[in-house]
Amino acid sequence: MYPSDxxxxxxxxxxKVSGDTGTIGITDYAQHELGDVVFVELPDVGxxxxxxxxxxxxxxxxxxxxxxxxxxxxxxxxxxxxxxxxESVNSDPHGAAWLIKIKLANPAEVSGLMxxxxxxxxxxxxxxxx
Amino acid sequence: xxxxxxxxxxxxxxxxxxxxxxxxxxxxxxxEQFRLKEPLRLPxxxxxxxxxxxxxxxxxxxxxxxxxxxxxxxxxxxxxVVTDGLIQRGEFLTSYTPYQAEISQxxxxxxxxxxxxMCELTGMEVANASMWDGSTATTEAVLMAERLTGKxxxxxxxxxxxEYRQVLETYTRNLGLQIHEIGFTGSGQADSTRLDxxxxxxxxxxxxxxxxxxxxxxxxxxxxxxxxAKGALLVVAITEGVSLxxxxxxxxxxxxxxxAQSFGLPPSYGGPYAGVIATRDKFVxxxxxxxxxxxxDSTGRRGYVLTLAxxxxxxxxxxxxxxxxxxxxxxxLAATIHLCLLGKEGLKELAAQNxxxxxxxxxxxxxxxxxxxxFSGPFFNEFAVEFPRSVKMVNADLLRKKIIGPLPLGSSYAxxxxxxxxxxxxxxxxxxxxxxxxxxxxxxxxxx
Numbered sequence: 001m002y003p004s005d006x007x008x009x010x011x012x013x014x015x016k017v018s019g020d021t022g023t024i025g026i027t028d029y030a031q032h033e034l035g036d037v038v039f040v041e042l043p044d045v046g047x048x049x050x051x052x053x054x055x056x057x058x059x060x061x062x063x064x065x066x067x068x069x070x071x072x073x074x075x076x077x078x079x080x081x082x083x084x085x086x087e088s089v090n091s092d093p094h095g096a097a098w099l100i101k102i103k104l105a106n107p108a109e110v111s112g113l114m115x116x117x118x119x120x121x122x123x124x125x126x127x128x129x130x
Numbered sequence: 131x132x133x134x135x136x137x138x139x140x141x142x143x144x145x146x147x148x149x150x151x152x153x154x155x156x157x158x159x160x161x162e163q164f165r166l167k168e169p170l171r172l173p174x175x176x177x178x179x180x181x182x183x184x185x186x187x188x189x190x191x192x193x194x195x196x197x198x199x200x201x202x203x204x205x206x207x208x209x210x211v212v213t214d215g216l217i218q219r220g221e222f223l224t225s226y227t228p229y230q231a232e233i234s235q236x237x238x239x240x241x242x243x244x245x246x247x248m249c250e251l252t253g254m255e256v257a258n259a260s261m262w263d264g265s266t267a268t269t270e271a272v273l274m275a276e277r278l279t280g281k282x283x284x285x286x287x288x289x290x291x292x293e294y295r296q297v298l299e300t301y302t303r304n305l306g307l308q309i310h311e312i313g314f315t316g317s318g319q320a321d322s323t324r325l326d327x328x329x330x331x332x333x334x335x336x337x338x339x340x341x342x343x344x345x346x347x348x349x350x351x352x353x354x355x356x357x358x359a360k361g362a363l364l365v366v367a368i369t370e371g372v373s374l375x376x377x378x379x380x381x382x383x384x385x386x387x388x389x390a391q392s393f394g395l396p397p398s399y400g401g402p403y404a405g406v407i408a409t410r411d412k413f414v415x416x417x418x419x420x421x422x423x424x425x426x427d428s429t430g431r432r433g434y435v436l437t438l439a440x441x442x443x444x445x446x447x448x449x450x451x452x453x454x455x456x457x458x459x460x461x462x463l464a465a466t467i468h469l470c471l472l473g474k475e476g477l478k479e480l481a482a483q484n485x486x487x488x489x490x491x492x493x494x495x496x497x498x499x500x501x502x503x504x505f506s507g508p509f510f511n512e513f514a515v516e517f518p519r520s521v522k523m524v525n526a527d528l529l530r531k532k533i534i535g536p537l538p539l540g541s542s543y544a545x546x547x548x549x550x551x552x553x554x555x556x557x558x559x560x561x562x563x564x565x566x567x568x569x570x571x572x573x574x575x576x577x578x
Binding site (some may be wrong): 039041059060062063064066067 | 245441
């Protein structure tokens with residue numbers, strides 16, 4: 001379910017590192033909790049993000065949620081396709097519906113995040129207590 | 131909800147249910163010195179007959195037979211009994227905000243019609259279900275511009291209604307917004323040279339009113355160009371909606387904030403009136419307040435819903451786009467009915483009458499020695515003139531002749547003493563104008 005080469009946050013974002021670039025999205029658990037996504041608001045390219053900064057919002061038919069930066073860095077690309085097809089956040093949250101790419105300010109930050117197994121355990125616990 | 135007082139036995143039952151022996155034991159936690167020892171000083175109960183007599187007597191104290199030349203944000207216009215007849219229907223009068231689309235189709239459709247009318251009037255693409263009033267709508271427009279631009283400085287024309295500026299200042303005092311005010315020229319319009327110099331790269335919005343507080347129409351296309359050239363948005367406030375029957379709509383604006391009182395709502399102490407926010411489609415997600423939308427149900431039939439409600443405070447709490455976006459559904463309904471009764475041609479004719487009568491009044495006033503027009507810019511139904519003496523003194527004499535005189539601009543603008551702001555609408559008759567002009571001529575002909 002959760003790709004093993006991604007890292008995860010407690011706010012249900014994922015980051016995939018390749019070189020000094022981090023691709024960021026929200027998890028399958030998050031999209032399921034949100035319900036049908038109708039709008040995604042993303043930052044401008046060039047925006048400087050610190051870990052924990054709100055960098056955008058995801059609007060579903062029942063809620064608007066903030067998206068937090070899992071790691072620090074400068075936004076180098078945003079997923080333009082999401083403005084036309086926000087529903088892909090529901091259908092392919094770990095792939096086509098990535099949100100932004102950032103140039104990592106400090107690649108070491110990534111190791112502080114959960115790996116797939118830890119995240120799976122984290123959401124299983126949430127589901128059990130829900 | 132019913133607001134019926136409780137009887138003795140109900141009080142006793144309620145006290146028994148919570149285990150209190152008396153009202154005194156219930157309030158025992160309140161320190162002795164803060165408790166009221168004697169009964170409230172209120173008049174005794176009245177019978178229905180006495181209540182009616184009481185209000186009849188109060189109504190007789192109302193000033194009847196006065197002519198008024200006051201405007202300045204609130205306008206006296208003709209109203210139809212049809213409007214009151216319809217808005218007093220229980221389905222509209224007693225219903226609260228429609229959260230459940232399934233049972234509120236009539237209210238939602240009326241709000242949708244209101245939004246459509248406001249878009250047609252202002253030249254904008256989307257309007258909300260109404261705001262508290264024009265002043266809070268203007269402030270909400272500024273906050274919206276802050277969210278859209280991520281900037282926190284605003285350039286405000288002093289020709290914006292002084293009370294609107296006060297509301298903006300009060301509302302944003304602790305929000306870190308920087309307000310920069312710019313003056314006006316001899317035309318009564320915002321000083322575009324100073325305005326241009328005041329806009330910088332940190333400016334979220336330029337705020338002007340048109341027709342402005344002096345009744346003068348601002349040059350919206352030019353002001354929009356100045357704002358947009360530096361990445362700022364243009365917010366246009368409108369206090370007199372009837373002007374849109376004659377003036378070009380502010381289509382270059384990014385956000386229009388309007389007071390809808392002129393559309394079927396009588397002047398009264400502070401309202402209730404209805405504010406409007408209209409904007410471009412691309413800004414809809416930062417627009418405060420409710421929004422009714424048209425859609426189809428599962429069988430393809432037309433239906434109405436509240437849309438984009440995810441931005442609102444009952445869902446987004448402290449992150450909502452607005453936390454005082456009170457919707458004035460009943461007032462908005464009155465405006466909708468009023469505008470539908472008027473129709474497009476009716477509104478144009480109404481505006482033409484306002485224009486003609488205001489011009490006639492100014493021409494007549496200018497024949498009085500020492501009285502001259504204060505600003506040269508084009509105006510709608512309000513204009514300022516300069517008197518050779520204090521406006522308040524003239525007004526005191528006018529009042530004795532059953533004429534409520536113009537607004538003394540010196541009360542809000544220290545640099546505009548002896549300037550009087552007149553308002554003339556379709557309700558002002560030629561006889562009233564002539565009587566007012568003759569009275570001022572007589573007052574000014576006598577030594578102070």
